[in-house]
Amino acid sequence: MRSKSFVGAKEEGTQELIRLLRQGDEAAFRQLVETYHERVMRLVLGILRDPVEAEDAAQETFIRIHEAIGGFREDARLSTWIHRIALNRALEKVRRNRLRERLGAWLPGWVAQDRPGTRSAWMDPGIRAEDREKAAALYRAIDSLPRNQRIAFTLVVVQRMRYDEVCPILGLGVKAVESLVSRAKVGLRKKLEAYRNPK
Amino acid sequence: MQHAEDILEEHLLAVEGACAYQSDGWFHARLKARMEAMSEASSGIPIRRASWALGSLTLLLALNLWTVGTTSDSSGDRSDPHVAFVQAYGMTLDIETE
Numbered sequence: 001m002r003s004k005s006f007v008g009a010k011e012e013g014t015q016e017l018i019r020l021l022r023q024g025d026e027a028a029f030r031q032l033v034e035t036y037h038e039r040v041m042r043l044v045l046g047i048l049r050d051p052v053e054a055e056d057a058a059q060e061t062f063i064r065i066h067e068a069i070g071g072f073r074e075d076a077r078l079s080t081w082i083h084r085i086a087l088n089r090a091l092e093k094v095r096r097n098r099l100r101e102r103l104g105a106w107l108p109g110w111v112a113q114d115r116p117g118t119r120s121a122w123m124d125p126g127i128r129a130e131d132r133e134k135a136a137a138l139y140r141a142i143d144s145l146p147r148n149q150r151i152a153f154t155l156v157v158v159q160r161m162r163y164d165e166v167c168p169i170l171g172l173g174v175k176a177v178e179s180l181v182s183r184a185k186v187g188l189r190k191k192l193e194a195y196r197n198p199k
Numbered sequence: 200m201q202h203a204e205d206i207l208e209e210h211l212l213a214v215e216g217a218c219a220y221q222s223d224g225w226f227h228a229r230l231k232a233r234m235e236a237m238s239e240a241s242s243g244i245p246i247r248r249a250s251w252a253l254g255s256l257t258l259l260l261a262l263n264l265w266t267v268g269t270t271s272d273s274s275g276d277r278s279d280p281h282v283a284f285v286q287a288y289g290m291t292l293d294i295e296t297e
Contacts, residue, residue, distance in 0.1 A: 033226065128213075
């Protein structure tokens with residue numbers, strides 16, 4: 001009973017927050033940022049693995065929320081909507097970076113190369129020094145996976161998000177996400193085996 | 200040779216502590232500064248656009264009048280800007296002549 005009333009109070013709190021955000025209430029926006037920004041940062045950092053790009057994507061997420069809250073239809077939970085926006089911003093940056101890398105390969109000197117401390121060089125401070133080589137190998141293998149497998153694996157396995165959180169963000173059912181994760185694992189095992197046991 | 204499944208598990212253990220993001224407490228301040236900068240930049244745009252449009256229009260009109268005025272034409276006195284304007288734009292102005 002207690003948890004039910006807590007959930008109810010939380011739902012009411014979210015409704016009130018949405019109402020205030022729609023009115024342009026600055027305190028409500030600050031509350032939204034404080035409540036969600038760490039979760040948003042973790043999500044985009046997991047996809048981008050570059051703290052500068054991740055902060056940029058997280059900021060763009062909240063700017064988009066600020067602009068689009070009036071059109072939020074509430075057919076999804078607020079947290080799902082926020083995560084979806086964040087994921088789209090992160091994927092947009094991945095696409096742009098890949099395009100820049102390709103252009104850089106075709107036109108060396110014309111396209112700005114990676115800044116120091118970006119995706120290729122940055123290592124999450126949460127990873128121990130002795131594990132960094134293994135982590136880098138895993139990240140390289142993840143990067144070579146097909147897009148949907150890469151996202152599902154990162155969210156479910158690396159970030160340990162629950163299926164009930166991941167499924168609505170990706171707009172897929174549990175079976176579909178499980179299948180993506182399972183295929184990703186098969187692909188990763190092959191790649192890591194080749195890395196560890198080179199012929 | 201190590202089993203493939205074990206290898207994946209080992210690599211996953213290596214990234215166990217990843218993405219443990221801790222805010223430095225300044226995220227909101229940086230976001231607010233960016234939003235304010237965006238707002239200032241966008242509020243300047245209509246004024247800049249309007250002044251550009253007005254400037255361009257004036258320049259175009261002056262250039263047109265000057266071109267028309269300096270073009271020799273036997274059909275009328277093109278040195279008079281008034282006449283030149285009427286001839287150039289095919290307009291009939293209701294001007295009383297003495």
